[in-house]
Amino acid sequence: MGKGGKRRAHARPPSAVRTRIDRLTREIAKFGAVGGAGLLVNLITFNLVRSTTDLQVVRASVIATVVAIVSNYIGFRYFTYRDRDKSGRTKELTLFVLFSAVGLVIENGFLFAATYGLGLASPLASNVFKFVGIGIATLFRFWSYRTWVFRATPAEEADEAVADAESFLETPVTYLQQTPEDPPPHPFRQVQRAR
Numbered sequence: 001m002g003k004g005g006k007r008r009a010h011a012r013p014p015s016a017v018r019t020r021i022d023r024l025t026r027e028i029a030k031f032g033a034v035g036g037a038g039l040l041v042n043l044i045t046f047n048l049v050r051s052t053t054d055l056q057v058v059r060a061s062v063i064a065t066v067v068a069i070v071s072n073y074i075g076f077r078y079f080t081y082r083d084r085d086k087s088g089r090t091k092e093l094t095l096f097v098l099f100s101a102v103g104l105v106i107e108n109g110f111l112f113a114a115t116y117g118l119g120l121a122s123p124l125a126s127n128v129f130k131f132v133g134i135g136i137a138t139l140f141r142f143w144s145y146r147t148w149v150f151r152a153t154p155a156e157e158a159d160e161a162v163a164d165a166e167s168f169l170e171t172p173v174t175y176l177q178q179t180p181e182d183p184p185p186h187p188f189r190q191v192q193r194a195r
Helices: 003-009 016-052 057-080 089-117 123-149 154-170
Strands: none
Touching: 016 057, 016 123, 057 089, 057 123, 089 123
16 A cells, blocks of 8 residues: 555544535535525516516515525425435424514515615616625525524434534643643533542
């Protein structure tokens, strides 16, 4: 075996922080892929409803947002968060609808303010403000979906605990080199024996 094989065999496992960053990066990429598809569905539906009906701008936008929410749920459940807890589908769907409704209000609030508050009702202005509203609502949706709707499974939480323990074991020297006068490192407390 060459030098590269030996180096790989003795390579340090990634730290807990690095593992979390990698997971979050993958999650953001998957969320972005589904969200990008949802953005296209939203804007295409919005412009299609606006051009083929006499509905007001905000009503057309609400319809487009609802269509995008349905397509996003399918993408999130079966792509982005397919490995997350599936035991409480009714609760998951209820929370998804609740947080999506809040996102709908955020998204269409910008469009409403631009159309009726600022008088910007041209197709270009409507699309720009709808896009801005979608962007801000997406930040809220990402936080709420990952925190409340698609919760981590107990196995994933256990994996994080193991990764934290492994990172501690990689650098136990800092914990072992303390003198009794040193304060204990956070979050561990030093227990002293009674004499």
